[in-house]
Amino acid sequence: MTRPAARLDRIAPFRVMEVLARARSLEAQGRSVIHLEIGEPDFPTADGIVQAGVRALAAGRTSYLPALGLDALREAIAASYPAAHRPDPSRIVVTPGASGALLLALGALVNPGDGVLLSDPGYPCNRHFVRLFEGDPRPVPVGPETNYQASAEQLRSRWTDRTVAALVASPANPTGTMVARGEMARIARTVSALGGALVVDEIYHGLTYGIDAESALALGPDIFVVNSFSKYYGMTGWRIGWLVAPAEYVPALERLAQNLYISVNTPAQYAALAAFEPEVKVELERRRGVFRERRDYLVPALCDLGFGVPASPEGAFYVYADCSRFTDDSEAFAREVLTATGVAITPGIDFGEHAARRHVRFSYANTLENLEEAVRRLKAYLEDRPARP
Amino acid sequence: MTRPAARLDRIAPFRVMEVLARARSLEAQGRSVIHLEIGEPDFPTADGIVQAGVRALAAGRTSYLPALGLDALREAIAASYPAAHRPDPSRIVVTPGASGALLLALGALVNPGDGVLLSDPGYPCNRHFVRLFEGDPRPVPVGPETNYQASAEQLRSRWTDRTVAALVASPANPTGTMVARGEMARIARTVSALGGALVVDEIYHGLTYGIDAESALALGPDIFVVNSFSKYYGMTGWRIGWLVAPAEYVPALERLAQNLYISVNTPAQYAALAAFEPEVKVELERRRGVFRERRDYLVPALCDLGFGVPASPEGAFYVYADCSRFTDDSEAFAREVLTATGVAITPGIDFGEHAARRHVRFSYANTLENLEEAVRRLKAYLEDRPARP
Numbered sequence: 145m146t147r148p149a150a151r152l153d154r155i156a157p158f159r160v161m162e163v164l165a166r167a168r169s170l171e172a173q174g175r176s177v178i179h180l181e182i183g184e185p186d187f188p189t190a191d192g193i194v195q196a197g198v199r200a201l202a203a204g205r206t207s208y209l210p211a212l213g214l215d216a217l218r219e220a221i222a223a224s225y226p227a228a229h230r231p232d233p234s235r236i237v238v239t240p241g242a243s244g245a246l247l248l249a250l251g252a253l254v255n256p257g258d259g260v261l262l263s264d265p266g267y268p269c270n271r272h273f274v275r276l277f278e279g280d281p282r283p284v285p286v287g288p289e290t291n292y293q294a295s296a297e298q299l300r301s302r303w304t305d306r307t308v309a310a311l312v313a314s315p316a317n318p319t320g321t322m323v324a325r326g327e328m329a330r331i332a333r334t335v336s337a338l339g340g341a342l343v344v345d346e347i348y349h350g351l352t353y354g355i356d357a358e359s360a361l362a363l364g365p366d367i368f369v370v371n372s373f374s375k376y377y378g379m380t381g382w383r384i385g386w387l388v389a390p391a392e393y394v395p396a397l398e399r400l401a402q403n404l405y406i407s408v409n410t411p412a413q414y415a416a417l418a419a420f421e422p423e424v425k426v427e428l429e430r431r432r433g434v435f436r437e438r439r440d441y442l443v444p445a446l447c448d449l450g451f452g453v454p455a456s457p458e459g460a461f462y463v464y465a466d467c468s469r470f471t472d473d474s475e476a477f478a479r480e481v482l483t484a485t486g487v488a489i490t491p492g493i494d495f496g497e498h499a500a501r502r503h504v505r506f507s508y509a510n511t512l513e514n515l516e517e518a519v520r521r522l523k524a525y526l527e528d529r530p531a532r533p
Numbered sequence: 534m535t536r537p538a539a540r541l542d543r544i545a546p547f548r549v550m551e552v553l554a555r556a557r558s559l560e561a562q563g564r565s566v567i568h569l570e571i572g573e574p575d576f577p578t579a580d581g582i583v584q585a586g587v588r589a590l591a592a593g594r595t596s597y598l599p600a601l602g603l604d605a606l607r608e609a610i611a612a613s614y615p616a617a618h619r620p621d622p623s624r625i626v627v628t629p630g631a632s633g634a635l636l637l638a639l640g641a642l643v644n645p646g647d648g649v650l651l652s653d654p655g656y657p658c659n660r661h662f663v664r665l666f667e668g669d670p671r672p673v674p675v676g677p678e679t680n681y682q683a684s685a686e687q688l689r690s691r692w693t694d695r696t697v698a699a700l701v702a703s704p705a706n707p708t709g710t711m712v713a714r715g716e717m718a719r720i721a722r723t724v725s726a727l728g729g730a731l732v733v734d735e736i737y738h739g740l741t742y743g744i745d746a747e748s749a750l751a752l753g754p755d756i757f758v759v760n761s762f763s764k765y766y767g768m769t770g771w772r773i774g775w776l777v778a779p780a781e782y783v784p785a786l787e788r789l790a791q792n793l794y795i796s797v798n799t800p801a802q803y804a805a806l807a808a809f810e811p812e813v814k815v816e817l818e819r820r821r822g823v824f825r826e827r828r829d830y831l832v833p834a835l836c837d838l839g840f841g842v843p844a845s846p847e848g849a850f851y852v853y854a855d856c857s858r859f860t861d862d863s864e865a866f867a868r869e870v871l872t873a874t875g876v877a878i879t880p881g882i883d884f885g886e887h888a889a890r891r892h893v894r895f896s897y898a899n900t901l902e903n904l905e906e907a908v909r910r911l912k913a914y915l916e917d918r919p920a921r922p
């Protein structure tokens with residue numbers, strides 16, 4: 145075997161994949177499994193979007209598109225922002241999911257050895273995007289004190305002269321928590337004063353409950369805003385998202401996109417155009433209401449079981465629960481819970497190191513009925529289980 | 534403006550994009566343009582494949598799939614190789630185009646500072662994939678003496694202790710030339726004896742004329758074979774391809790894929806399953822015949838005009854033509870020809886540095902009628918044009 149690149153050793157596998165494999169093998173044995181480990185909406189793509197995809201195929205839309213994306217889609221994405229901070233369509237880069245947007249943004253910002261501040265816990269791929277470019281992902285440990293988000297003050301205190309950027313997600317995965325408006329403004333000012341770039345991942349915008357998320361675009365034209373059709377728009381498998389980039393970066397991002405992936409899936413781009421249609425919006429808002437109902441059920445139910453949820457998840461479809469009452473090894477706990485009850489959850493370790501052994505992530509991308517059944521099973525199991533030694 | 538990563542400066546824009554923009558502006562002025570600069574089949578995706586995509590959408594196949602791809606597709610891809618060297622399906626990684634396969638393979642092989650040997654001229658993105666990983670793309674200048682392909686001897690003589698891999702494409706872009714079977718075996722032995730990895734890009738397999746391309750898989754289990762549904766299968770805009778990897782690399786490639794792009798477009802994966810159906814095959818073979826007819830027309834016609842085509846293009850849909858009889862600046866020549874005749878071609882500079890100013894690429898992904906018209910226009914123009922100073 146030839147020598148593999150060192151970066152491969154630094155990419156840990158997702159533990160959730162082991163959970164999933166184990167869950168499937170239980171299912172194959174006839175066990176009933178409730179999947180609360182999954183990070184995608186449990187709804188198929190809305191019909192209006194699917195039909196637009198079908199029409200695109202029927203019309204023979206199967207060639208490469210320009211690397212920055214279909215102009216009509218770039219315009220529709222721009223128009224989806226409030227007039228007060230609507231970006232020029234030329235700043236929109238259509239990407240293969242938020243994944244592609246993160247790849248481009250970090251590829252445009254990170255030189256070897258450069259540091260990027262990331263909250264821990266956070267979306268697991270972020271640190272690997274930074275490492276891909278031989279950068280140095282620098283975790284900022286966050287807890288309930290700051291709503292599980294890095295504060296402006298934390299970013300300032302951890303900034304060094306090798307730091308080039310900070311990456312913030314609001315609402316976040318795995319916590320569902322948001323950065324308050326005033327704090328995001330402070331973050332933007334702080335990072336800018338330090339001469340760094342701010343990347344804000346807004347993939348869970350639209351999936352916030354009782355509160356509307358304002359785009360960081362409102363805070364100035366220098367912020368890299370990542371978004372996606374995966375979550376609110378329910379298009380995970382289509383692999384389409386976008387980046388709103390500072391205007392000066394667009395020509396370089398275009399070259400990067402041309403070279404890395406040529407263009408984004410063509411039928412997906414035509415389908416995504418329909419995502420902004422009023423009838424589709426009605427369906428998406430209905431789904432948002434369903435997610436809210438589930439969250440409103442699940443958070444207190446988990447607290448009743450003895451989990452800690454100190455910061456209220458205001459968006460996404462995750463609850464990051466403190467399980468220290470039951471275990472000091474959340475990975476073993478997740479395995480045990482799956483085997484004993486058939487409820488699949490994700491251990492904290494997938495999202496970083498900080499307090500990871502004390503946390504598990506519950507996803508509520510599942511029906512209220514299944515959530516209730518999961519809580520019943522957990523209750524029966526945890527009541528009988530010997531307390532933490 | 535924050536400081537952009539140095540890698541961005543090292544990525545030159547594709548000149549063909551300027552050609553395309555200029556061509557479109559001529560068209561907007563009402564001029565007739567014949568597009569011979571385009572690198573994708575001029576056929577829409579075959580109906581059997583499109584219908585499979587439509588069925589997948591109608592069936593709600595819109596969720597993420599596993600990072601390595603749909604098992605059924607991995608099996609179908611494996612089964613598409615002759616029994617004698619059929620890879621185990623577990624070695625197949627479904628990717629977002631050959632682009633994604635090159636990204637994964639080079640990401641798995643290249644450490645910062647590592648050298649990768651590439652033929653010059655060659656596919657322009659290759660050097661950028663190497664640079665993305667802070668590797669060092671090392672061009673091997675090739676000409677008609679070696680059929681515009683790097684020979685085993687050239688690779689050996691240019692290998693250093695920082696070289697980790699060689700990348701070969703057969704048939705190649707921009708030349709359409711192939712590596713002969715015996716030479717490919719020598720290349721595999723040479724690279725292996727030097728302790729390096731061999732990556733073979735077989736994206737134009739299926740599009741060879743009067744000769745069948747044998748996969749480098751026949752030469753052993755350690756070779757990285759890149760392929761795609763883009764060209765022979767006519768699925769450019771779907772963004773789907775594959776990598777056949779040495780078995781030991783698959784777990785690391787899976788982690789890389791999970792982190793970089795999560796999964797490949799889902800409808801595309803179901804659609805691609807249909808690419809192997811007998812009725813589709815009939816249509817693809819018909820198209821191959823059409824490409825052959827065009828090549829058989831275009832190569833002698835270009836020679837009659839005074840272009841040099843010393844190595845016969847045996848595959849793909851390109852002719853890399855020596856234009857030194859007309860110019861010593863092929864970029865200016867391409868611009869001039871477009872303005873004067875409306876025939877759009879790609880200057881050699883897009884494919885490397887070696888003799889690039891003496892070459893232009895003609896794509897025959899256009900109808901025979903248009904090719905004939907292009908040749909008529911070129912003839913009239915070149916006959917009147919003052920000879921090279």
Ligand SMILES: Cc1ncc(COP(=O)(O)O)c(C=O)c1O
Nearest residue numbers: 241242243267317347372374385
């Ligand atoms: C915070 C966050 N960012 C980005 C992504 C990538 O999503 P996609 O590439 O499907 O848009 C995810 C997916 O779970 C996520 O949770």
Ligand SMILES: Cc1ncc(COP(=O)(O)O)c(C=O)c1O
Nearest residue numbers: 630631632656706736761763774
């Ligand atoms: C030699 C070669 N390799 C790879 C690619 C990438 O193609 P895709 O990503 O569409 O499969 C191309 C596209 O033109 C090519 O010519």
